[in-house]
Amino acid sequence: MRYEPITPEILKKLQAAVGPKNVTTDPDKMQPYSHDEVTDPAYHHMPEAVVFAETAEQVAAVVQLANDYHFPVVPRGAGTGLACGAVPIYGGIVLSLEKMNRILEINEDALYAVVEPGVRTSDLQDAAEAKGLFYAGDPCSGDSCFIGGNIATNAGGNRAVKYGTTRHQVYDVEIVNPTGRIVQLGARLQKQSTGYCLEQLVIGSEGTLGIITKATVKLLPKPKYALDLLAVFDSPEQAIGAVGAILKQGIVPTCVEYMDNITIRSVEKYLHEKLQGSDSGNYLIVEVEGIHDDDLDDKAVALDELCTQHGASSVLVADHNKIWQARKAFAEAVRAESLIVSKEDVVVPVDQEPLLLAEILRLAGKYGLITRIASHAGDGNIHLNILKPDDTPYEDWARRVEQNQQELYAFIYAHGGRLSGEHGIGFKRKHLMEEFTNPDELAMMKAIKKALDPNNILNPGKIFDIE
Ligand SMILES: Cc1cc2nc3c(=O)[nH]c(=O)nc-3n(C[C@H](O)[C@H](O)[C@H](O)COP(=O)(O)OP(=O)(O)OC[C@H]3O[C@@H](n4cnc5c(N)ncnc54)[C@H](O)[C@@H]3O)c2cc1C
Structure with missing residues (x-):
């Protein structure tokens, strides 16, 4: 994909849109925005500028500019992702939502909360708990990740067996769509059959179909x-x-x-x-x-x-x-063992999980891989971490990891599974997405992206490439 560079003229317009203090091109300040939690430097990319939005209107103005000048906009929450979803692989700007971090409402009678995207997941959990209520979303990264990132990745975590993943916690979202309009999707309803379920399309779309600027999420009475x-x-x-x-x-x-x-x-x-x-x-x-x-x-x-x-x-x-x-x-324990780790997030129907675990162990033996395994076992979602030993050359290790992936994914798809249970595809798995996804299904996804984002502005090069 070819995009226009961020010129001084564009920088001036960005500053006008969000205020000068909310735009930086300082390499030291931008460095943390060049990666997510994937520690392998092969996956890091510096943005041309980092922009901090404080309102949905500012987000909309930035996205409109991006369409006018044709530069990529990469939405970013806390950067705890494990798929390089928030990494600006084609340059352009990283648009951070970290300043939009207010819990706007907690309604104890009707059991819901209205939140901005930069609210830390554990802050919402704590705020609900302080009122005797309970927010069921619970990714292991909850102390650092944001609700906007959780919605964008459809984060799973520890309570999905009973309560489902993030998509099951969301009533509605306000988004800035890829052409820069603020749109409300969904409603605070227990049921509806009123056209396409667009909020669910945006949930899990990893910042490719809309930037979440507000959400109404479900709360429950706290289990005693x-x-x-x-x-x-x-x-x-x-x-x-x-x-x-x-x-x-x-x-x-x-x-x-x-x-x-x-x-x-x-x-x-x-x-x-x-x-x-x-x-x-x-x-x-x-x-x-x-x-x-x-x-x-x-x-x-x-x-x-x-x-x-x-x-x-x-x-x-x-x-x-x-x-x-x-x-x-x-995750931290694995990272302390090795900074270079291949992290698989595979998922199969729960009844197929014993077969998957046996296959993972067989392949690890075949390719001489050092593994650490934890899983959301009640969801059929296995986290397989493959560590690079210090004394093994990167190329040798990467080749064996790739051979392992090929056999593993063939097995997974043959058993009704998918590449990612909760971390998403991002940049890291998009080649595998192209390879293993049913071509007709992939074509439908690409058609949706092209229709909603005709200039391919929002988080390009994630999930799949658009020709
Ligand atoms: C230690 C650790 C444990 C983890 N445990 C879990 C777990 O149990 N379950 C799980 O599902 N994940 C887990 N993760 C992965 C990660 O925390 C989740 O994917 C989380 O939802 C990402 O949120 P974030 O705010 O950090 O998003 P980011 O990493 O900043 O972004 C992730 C993706 O969402 C997009 N995005 C972010 N904010 C917005 C927005 N407002 N609008 C549109 N798009 C947006 C980005 O463009 C990117 O594609 C873990 C990660 C770590 C490091």
């Missing part, structure tokens, strides 16, 4: 009774094998998370804390909610019996903070 069970299994197969049985039992867990033994030991080292069963155990963490203590006890007993039947060597009630600190430290 909850507990976390930690089931420790001697083998990965036993642990993943128990997931289907747990889901079929009729108890709807909030989450079912898996960590393999080497990952548990990696986290243990990172946190400097002894973790239960870390010598040889593989974890299932199962969180359940109840309507009162007895209800919770009954569920815990039933889950204990079921996990034991499936080979758990121990099942115990876990310390909530400790076990979730361990689960959420997965």
Whole structure:
């Protein structure tokens, strides 16, 4: 794709649109905006300018300018993405939403919140909790990522088994569309059959179809009774094998998370804390909610019996903070081991997950890969991290990672799966998206992008390329 460079004339117009303090071309200040959480420098790209918007009107003015002068606009939340979605691969500007960070309303009677896109996910969770309410979205990066980024990527996380992913938490969004108009999509309704569901089209579109400038999200009464069970299994197969049985039992867990033994030991080292069963155990963490203590006890007993039947060597009630600190430290622990990591986010139907795990382990052996595995097991979503050892040349490692990917994705698509369960395609996986997606489905996606963004201004080169 060819775009016009950001000239002094364009910079002046950008400054007029958002105010001089909200535009920078200082390389030191722009550097953090050249990457997301993908640490491999091969994926980093400097923007020509970083622009901070404070209102939807400013976002609209910037996008109109981009159409007039033909430069790319890359929307950015907190930059915690793992697919290089917020990286300006064709230059142009990064448009940061970090200053639009107000919770505009929390309605305790009608159970909703109205938020700007730069609200930190944990701030919304805390604000809801302070009123005895609950926001169900819970990506592991919740302490740093933004609601706008969560909506743009349809973030999943830890409670999707019971509450669904971010798209299930959203009533409506206000967006700036790719031609620079402010549009309201969706409504605060439990149901509607009123034309195309455009808010859901924008959710998960990774900043390619609209810039989210406001959203109304669902809140729930805070569950009063909850507990976390930690089931420790001697083998990965036993642990993943128990997931289907747990889901079929009729108890709807909030989450079912898996960590393999080497990952548990990696986290243990990172946190400097002894973790239960870390010598040889593989974890299932199962969180359940109840309507009162007895209800919770009954569920815990039933889950204990079921996990034991499936080979758990121990099942115990876990310390909530400790076990979730361990689960959420997965990405940082891996990063402490190696800065160059290939992160897969594959997803299959839950009943196919034992087969997928076996295939992952087989391929890792075949290609001599060092892996760390954690998964949102109740969603069929496995995070496979492949570490580059210091003493292995990059090219050699990258070649084996690619061979592994080819076999892995062929397997996944043959078993009804997809490339990404929650991190998205971004720039990082777009070649695989082209290769593995049904051509007719891909053609429909591209037709939508071309129709809504005729100048290919919004986040170009993400998900797929437009010819
Ligand atoms: C330690 C760690 C743990 C993680 N755990 C999870 C997890 O459990 N579940 C999960 O799903 N993800 C997880 N992630 C990935 C990441 O946090 C999510 O994808 C998150 O939703 C990204 O939000 P962000 O604000 O950082 O967005 P960014 O990284 O800034 O952007 C992500 C994408 O969204 C677009 N975008 C951002 N804001 C907007 C906007 N307002 N309008 C339009 N487009 C926008 C960007 O262009 C980009 O394509 C994790 C990441 C890390 C580092």
